[in-house]
Amino acid sequence: MSAPINPDGAGFAELGVPMPLVAALDASGITAPFPIQTATLPDSLAGRDVLGRGRTGSGKTLAFALPLVARLADQRSRTGAGAPRGLVLVPTRELANQVLAVVEPLAAQRGLTATVIFGGVGQNPQVRALRSGVDIVIATPGRLEDLIGQGHCRLDAVSITVLDEADHMADLGFLPVVKKLLDRTPKVGQRLLFSATLDGGVDVLVKRYLHDPVTHSVDPIEAPVSAMAHHVVTVAHADKAAVVHDLAGGMGRSVLFTRTKHQAKKLAKALTTAGIPAVDLHGNLSQSARERNLAAFSGGTVRVLVATDIAARGIHVDDVALVVHVDPPAEHKAYLHRSGRTARAGAEGIVVTVATHEQSAEVRTLTRQAGIKPTLITVRPGAHEIAGLRGERAPHVEPVPVLAAAAPTRKPAPAKRSGSSRRAYRGSGRSRTR
Numbered sequence: 001m002s003a004p005i006n007p008d009g010a011g012f013a014e015l016g017v018p019m020p021l022v023a024a025l026d027a028s029g030i031t032a033p034f035p036i037q038t039a040t041l042p043d044s045l046a047g048r049d050v051l052g053r054g055r056t057g058s059g060k061t062l063a064f065a066l067p068l069v070a071r072l073a074d075q076r077s078r079t080g081a082g083a084p085r086g087l088v089l090v091p092t093r094e095l096a097n098q099v100l101a102v103v104e105p106l107a108a109q110r111g112l113t114a115t116v117i118f119g120g121v122g123q124n125p126q127v128r129a130l131r132s133g134v135d136i137v138i139a140t141p142g143r144l145e146d147l148i149g150q151g152h153c154r155l156d157a158v159s160i161t162v163l164d165e166a167d168h169m170a171d172l173g174f175l176p177v178v179k180k181l182l183d184r185t186p187k188v189g190q191r192l193l194f195s196a197t198l199d200g201g202v203d204v205l206v207k208r209y210l211h212d213p214v215t216h217s218v219d220p221i222e223a224p225v226s227a228m229a230h231h232v233v234t235v236a237h238a239d240k241a242a243v244v245h246d247l248a249g250g251m252g253r254s255v256l257f258t259r260t261k262h263q264a265k266k267l268a269k270a271l272t273t274a275g276i277p278a279v280d281l282h283g284n285l286s287q288s289a290r291e292r293n294l295a296a297f298s299g300g301t302v303r304v305l306v307a308t309d310i311a312a313r314g315i316h317v318d319d320v321a322l323v324v325h326v327d328p329p330a331e332h333k334a335y336l337h338r339s340g341r342t343a344r345a346g347a348e349g350i351v352v353t354v355a356t357h358e359q360s361a362e363v364r365t366l367t368r369q370a371g372i373k374p375t376l377i378t379v380r381p382g383a384h385e386i387a388g389l390r391g392e393r394a395p396h397v398e399p400v401p402v403l404a405a406a407a408p409t410r411k412p413a414p415a416k417r418s419g420s421s422r423r424a425y426r427g428s429g430r431s432r433t434r
Contacts, residue, residue, distance in 0.1 A: 015041040018070050024109045034059030037066075039216035044192055045070060049213040051206055052194045058218060060194040064088070064162045065103045071160060071190070072135060073110035079133045083157040086114075086136035087185065089144075089178060091168040092310060093118040093287060094294065099138045099164065107136055117153075119143040120287040127152045141169070141177040148184070155184040163193045163205065168337075170201035182209050197333070228339060230351045230374035231389060232363055237356045241270075242381035244326055244354060248304050249276050250390035252321030253297070255341045256306045259327040267326065268306040275396035278304035303394065309334055317341070321391065325353040328362060332369035352389055 012022045012033055025031070033041065036054040044050045044067035054060055072086050079085050088103070090096050096116045107114045115129040117139035126143075130153050137144070137153070147153045161182065163169070169178055182191075182205075191210050195202050206213065235243050248254055248271055258264045261282040268280035279293035279302050297305040298317045309329070320342045329335045335353075342349025353374070355363045367374050377385050387393070 010038060012037075012041075012066075016045040017041065017066055018073075020109055021066060021070060021106055024106055028105070030062070034062075036060055036216070036218040037063045039218055040064075040192075040214075041066060043214045043216075044190075047071065047190055049190060049210040050192045051198070051210060051213040051215045052192070053196065053198055053215070053217040054194070060164065061099055061102045064164065064192045064194060065099070065106055067192070068136065068160050068162060069103065069106045069110055069112060072112060075159065077157070077159070079113075079135045080157065081133050082130045082153045084130075084134055084137040084153070084155075085157055086160045086162075087155065087158045087181075088136065088138040088162040088164060089141055089169070089181065090138060090164045091140065091172055091174060093120060093140060094281075094290065094310070095165060096138050096140060097291070103136060103138065112136060114138065117143050117147065118287075119146075123147065123152075141174045141181060144181060145177050148181075155181065156186065158185040158189055160190045160192070161185050163191070163195075166193050166195040166202045166205060167197045175201045175205070178205065179208070196337070228342060228349050228351050230339070230353075230367070230372045232353045232355055232367065232374045232376050233386075233389075234355050234357060234360060234376070234378040235380075237358070239379075239381050240354060240356060243379060243386065244324065245271060245274055245276065246381060246386045247322070247324050247352060247354070247390050248278070249393050250303075250322065251392045251394045252303065252390075253300075253317070253319055254304050254322040254324060255320055255338075256304065256324045256326050257329070257338050258306060258308060259330075261308055263327065264306045264308050268304075271304060271306070272399050275398065276304060276394070277302040277397050277399075278306055281305055281307040281310065283308065283310055309338065321349060322389070323349065323351045325351070328353055328355060328359060328366060332366055335366055335370050350389055 010033070011031070012025060013019060015033060015038065036052060036058045040050050040052045040063050044064065052060060052063060068086050068088070075085065077085065088099055090099060096118050100114060100116050104114045112135040113132075114136035115126070115134045115138070117126045117137055119140060119142055123143070126147065130137075130147070144153065148155070163178070169175065193202070193206060193210060193213070198206070233243065244256070244267070248256060256267065258267060261284045264280045264282045265284070268278040271278040279296050281290060281293055285293070293305070296302050323339050323342045325335070325338060329338060339351045342351060353363055353367075379385050
């Protein structure tokens with residue numbers, strides 16, 4: 001992992017992070033803050049409301065996790081059953097788990113507890129965690145509102161509230177629920193809002209719920225990551241599948257984006273059959289399947305993840321060498337969020353948009369709105385330019401055979417009695433009701 005850019009040279013301790021947390025960061029290999037952390041930590045640790053703007057992958061999670069844990073640990077109040085003191089609202093289940101992975105070790109170091117609350121899974125484990133008196137809840141809005149309605153949780157003890165990826169929550173239509181939840185928190189509490197953009201509904205949240213916030217902007221979404229190399233690969237419609245397979249076949253970790261769930265599932269299956277192990281990630285999968293597939297990708301069991309836009313915000317995996325827009329996204333913000341899966345933590349990355357000749361005008365508009373000037377090439381399957389983007393080809397992996405399910409064993413039908421045997425049975429004196 002490359003070192004973050006920190007022109008001031010200030011470490012976490014100099015920014016005001018308590019030494020026990022600095023030691024925990026150091027033990028995990030995090031020794032220098034990213035720009036968004038350098039900018040926001042002095043104010044957030046001092047208890048001020050903070051409005052932080054930075055592109056996805058800029059280090060926002062640690063920027064709010066550190067003051068959240070540090071300030072809760074300093075408070076003398078105790079956590080009651082169903083009454084957390086810290087609340088983090090996120091748009092997706094995947095992001096909730098990612099945030100928990102950052103917050104939980106820091107919280108444990110300071111004697112605090114954290115849990116996640118989201119839909120798509122049974123609520124009983126979440127209810128039990130709330131009853132135990134958890135300090136920090138990381139939640140998607142819908143499930144949290146549901147558990148509050150059932151009487152399992154209340155927010156009147158929350159002293160620090162974080163809104164992460166606030167613009168994405170607005171895009172998903174969560175703002176009415178978010179407002180209801182924020183209205184349940186004390187007005188005097190500290191609020192931290194982090195977002196890639198500050199337009200539309202996000203601005204409404206800022207004006208209504210943040211008190212004299214300090215605004216810090218680092219790497220706004222309109223400025224694409226300089227370490228990304230953007231390419232548009234134009235292909236004939238008949239050649240598209242072969243070119244996509246060729247791009248996905250490298251040794252590096254790749255994320256391929258499709259527009260629909262069906263396409264993601266179909267492409268992952270086709271790649272695996274072709275000797276390129278891949279997993280899919282989309283809204284039709286159960287939570288256990290989503291976690292299993294993401295673990296396989298982040299752990300290196302497979303190198304290719306085929307996803308819909310659900311992964312553009314909620315997935316934080318380092319060392320993604322290549323992002324492929326198999327289907328160009330609908331608008332430029334989605335392009336930049338998808339592309340943000342690569343070039344993370346100071347690393348470099350390649351972004352490729354695969355476009356048919358019919359899509360050329362659409363893609364030109366998209367890249368212009370995104371503020372990038374991609375390299376344009378037209379290719380056929382097997383072209384040397386593809387190898388230059390893909391890198392070294394990975395060895396073919398024979399797919400695991402799918403065993404056909406055994407036919408169910410059917411019991412033989414009872415033999416029908418002949419007329420004479422039925423008469424003999426009736427005449428035998430045996431009772432049928434016995």
